[in-house]
């Protein structure tokens with residue numbers, strides 16, 4: 001399998017703080033890849049470096065065969081940031097239309113994509129409300145729709161399901177599975193939620209800017225003799241104090 005994302009020896013510091021140290025990572029095309037780790041471990045920094053929003057101090061980052069940062073690649077990446085970057089005074093529909101207009105989509109195709117992604121996140125009936133009247137979960141759903149609107153090959157989703165109720169989380173995960181299965185999308189997800197990590201094909205455990213371990217949930221549990229990923233995390237952490 002080809003890699004959609006490849007990191008070699010990537011490091012980043014802010015002032016005296018080393019936020020990422022010598023990170024190597026291969027994310028296979030068509031995989032759902034989870035980055036799990038505690039708050040402040042470096043997950044957001046890592047995904048922002050993958051899309052080229054933050055520059056590495058050292059190392060190389062390739063995305064879909066292109067050396068990053070590379071502005072052209074943004075057409076092929078869908079990014080959902082941890083905090084919603086939405087125009088509050090506009091409606092959901094206007095937000096979607098605006099973000100869709102940033103990409104070279106034909107008019108009819110753009111309209112179809114906007115309707116399709118609004119439906120995926122269950123927002124079709126709410127599109128004419130101003131976003132300032134949306135709940136936190138609705139804003140997350142709109143941000144996810146925006147990340148999908150240009151049909152990107154690679155999706156980078158920073159805590160996409162925070163604020164969603166359990167039923168919607170399941171719907172959204174079903175959609176991730178379908179995007180992978182039907183359209184061979186590569187999906188990178190950061191999460192604190194262990195049951196979401198369990199649904200990934202591969203997870204990397206991130207702590208203090210290091211990757212403690214990488215593998216499928218089944219492989220990791222077997223390797224550490226653990227019943228769940230939480231225990232894997234604890235055991236891997238003890239091995240790398």
Ligand SMILES: Nc1ncnc2c1ncn2[C@@H]1O[C@H](COP(=O)(O)OP(=O)(O)OP(=O)(O)O)[C@@H](O)[C@H]1O
Nearest residue numbers: 014017019037038039040041042043044045046082
């Ligand atoms: N612009 C910045 N300037 C200085 N320090 C930063 C900056 N951005 C992040 N950091 C620090 O880098 C570390 C990693 O932050 P990062 O946001 O990548 O963690 P995270 O794993 O995504 O956390 P969370 O799950 O809470 O979002 C933290 O200690 C954070 O305080």
